[in-house]
Amino acid sequence: MTEEILVNVTPRETRVAVVENGMLQELHIERGWRRGVVGNIYKGRVQRVMPGMQAAFIEIGLDRAAFLHANDIVRPAPVGQGEGDDEAPLPPSAPKPITELVREGQEVIVQVVKDPIGSKGARLTTQLSIPSRYLVLLPQSRVVGVSARIEDEAERARLKSLVSEFAGIAKPAEVVVALDGLAGEAAGEASVADMVRTAIAASNKRPEQGYIVRTNAEGQPAEALAEDIAYLSRAWALVEQRSRDARVGAAVYEDLSLPLRAVRDLMRRDVEKVKVDSRETCDKLREFAAQYMPGLAEKIEHYGGARPIFDLYGVEDEIQNALRKEVPLKSGGYLVIDQTEAMTTVDVNTGSFLGQRNLEETVYRTNLEAAQSVARQLRLRNLGGIIIIDFIDMVDAEHRRQVLRTLEKSLVKDHAKTTVYDFSPLGLVEMTRKRTVESLERQLCEPCHECGGRGMLKTSETVTYEIFREITRAVRQFEAARLLVIASPKVVARITDEESAAVAELEEFLGKSIRFQPDEQYLQEQFDVVLL
Numbered sequence: 169m170t171e172e173i174l175v176n177v178t179p180r181e182t183r184v185a186v187v188e189n190g191m192l193q194e195l196h197i198e199r200g201w202r203r204g205v206v207g208n209i210y211k212g213r214v215q216r217v218m219p220g221m222q223a224a225f226i227e228i229g230l231d232r233a234a235f236l237h238a239n240d241i242v243r244p245a246p247v248g249q250g251e252g253d254d255e256a257p258l259p260p261s262a263p264k265p266i267t268e269l270v271r272e273g274q275e276v277i278v279q280v281v282k283d284p285i286g287s288k289g290a291r292l293t294t295q296l297s298i299p300s301r302y303l304v305l306l307p308q309s310r311v312v313g314v315s316a317r318i319e320d321e322a323e324r325a326r327l328k329s330l331v332s333e334f335a336g337i338a339k340p341a342e343v344v345v346a347l348d349g350l351a352g353e354a355a356g357e358a359s360v361a362d363m364v365r366t367a368i369a370a371s372n373k374r375p376e377q378g379y380i381v382r383t384n385a386e387g388q389p390a391e392a393l394a395e396d397i398a399y400l401s402r403a404w405a406l407v408e409q410r411s412r413d414a415r416v417g418a419a420v421y422e423d424l425s426l427p428l429r430a431v432r433d434l435m436r437r438d439v440e441k442v443k444v445d446s447r448e449t450c451d452k453l454r455e456f457a458a459q460y461m462p463g464l465a466e467k468i469e470h471y472g473g474a475r476p477i478f479d480l481y482g483v484e485d486e487i488q489n490a491l492r493k494e495v496p497l498k499s500g501g502y503l504v505i506d507q508t509e510a511m512t513t514v515d516v517n518t519g520s521f522l523g524q525r526n527l528e529e530t531v532y533r534t535n536l537e538a539a540q541s542v543a544r545q546l547r548l549r550n551l552g553g554i555i556i557i558d559f560i561d562m563v564d565a566e567h568r569r570q571v572l573r574t575l576e577k578s579l580v581k582d583h584a585k586t587t588v589y590d591f592s593p594l595g596l597v598e599m600t601r602k603r604t605v606e607s608l609e610r611q612l613c614e615p616c617h618e619c620g621g622r623g624m625l626k627t628s629e630t631v632t633y634e635i636f637r638e639i640t641r642a643v644r645q646f647e648a649a650r651l652l653v654i655a656s657p658k659v660v661a662r663i664t665d666e667e668s669a670a671v672a673e674l675e676e677f678l679g680k681s682i683r684f685q686p687d688e689q690y691l692q693e694q695f696d697v698v699l700l
Contacts, residue, residue: 170440174471175427175453176478177446184430185483192486193581194434194547197611198426205230205280206604207423209296209407213416214274222266225289226278229417232289236278238266240293277411277420283605286509298403298421301432301460302385302393303331305400307407309378317383327381330390334397335379377404384436395460428456433583435464443471490548490608497541501534505545507609511554514542518560531560532567539571543578552584552603561595572597618691626693628662631655635663636674638697643678648699650681655695657686 174185179200186194198204210228217224225233270276282291298305312332314324379400385393403421410420424432427444431453435442444450450470457465471477478484489495495503500520506513516538518530542557557575562568568591575597579586585602592598605611615621626634635653642651655663663671663684675682 173442175444177449209279209421211414234290234292236292241269300396303396304380306378311378314381315383442468445471445477512551514557535559535571539575540578549608552601557597628659650700652698653684656690660684660686
């Protein structure tokens, strides 16, 4: 399997595509005027406390007040608490009532865990975390956890032991001072890991910071982890300083730009190339990689071809396909994906696939292909929340088990946390996928101005009868010698053609003359009845 990361940079928009074996798997978009705020840390002020919701609204300088639930106001976790994953801090203890945790007007340091979506404000937490290449720093915790995706027990133990050793300094300021002092004395003679160990021995204090070891850390040497700890310590020291000096609503920490995040989070040893169509951005990525992942820096290269890089790899066509409801399968079947406010539904259909043996085998093969396609589409379209998959009904229990196993296996490479449940009594598969940003469709599209986002329009026949009722209502309320109806050309054409007899009857019944005028500016459901 070959995997490439493509970076397309324009003055107002940056796009990153992950392509595996020539097929687009992920797409990330960042626009200059609307950068995501997930991961940013702000100095906020409690605007309103809502005891009935066990939550508070926090002013952090965005267009809408952000939302902080009592469950996300976290005290430091006890020593020895279990391991976590690389997606989120470890679970908090049971919260007190929100009124005992915050008060109106109080200043708080909060971090965004979910971008504003639709009409909802950003979601916040007070459990701060700062990610690096291999680790996530939990400043208010004393836990060292390892990503659940690292399955080798010996490797998990090695990583936890190393990070626990390097995390033995009480305050980040001590790491900075110790490293700065040692770097001047031992440059070229001692590794960063040795410097950190020396600093730990000098401090002789128990750790007051927690870390989560990310999946990318698997197989990494001690020096790489030590460098990450040093970087995170400097970053946290800066956050502490800015938190004291900043005004309310100011960002005290902002995550990296999209290209740098892509290199930090997506680039692994099995990535063949990172191709960037901007020379300036390419240089920045190489400099970043040389500092934090020197073994991978040589994989970043500038693309200077005449043909746009996304066109060369067929990414633009895939983006257009990802905005459609129907997804064709190679066998002839297809998926129908509907995104609603409450959930996303996926319907699987056999389409033109007839199979070669019997109906059960045809259904089984279609569902196996659909399971792989569903996993790709969720990742590509960045669909989150509750997802219901309606596979074609299967009688064989082993077939159902294999389809579910194929779905779970196909989701392994998904960076978002997913949970899949067994077939329900109705034959549906329920699953959840962590959502932090808007879906691809909602990033690139807006509700239809003609249908108001319903996805359906009233037929010209329905609008015709609405016009007739409105004419009757208007004549009964107001005096007029004649009437003028302005509507869309399609509706007027139907009235004057198919409903001409009905118009004549209406004119006779009302004793009024009615004239119809088409207007290209009117949408199909729009019309005006003018009294003359």
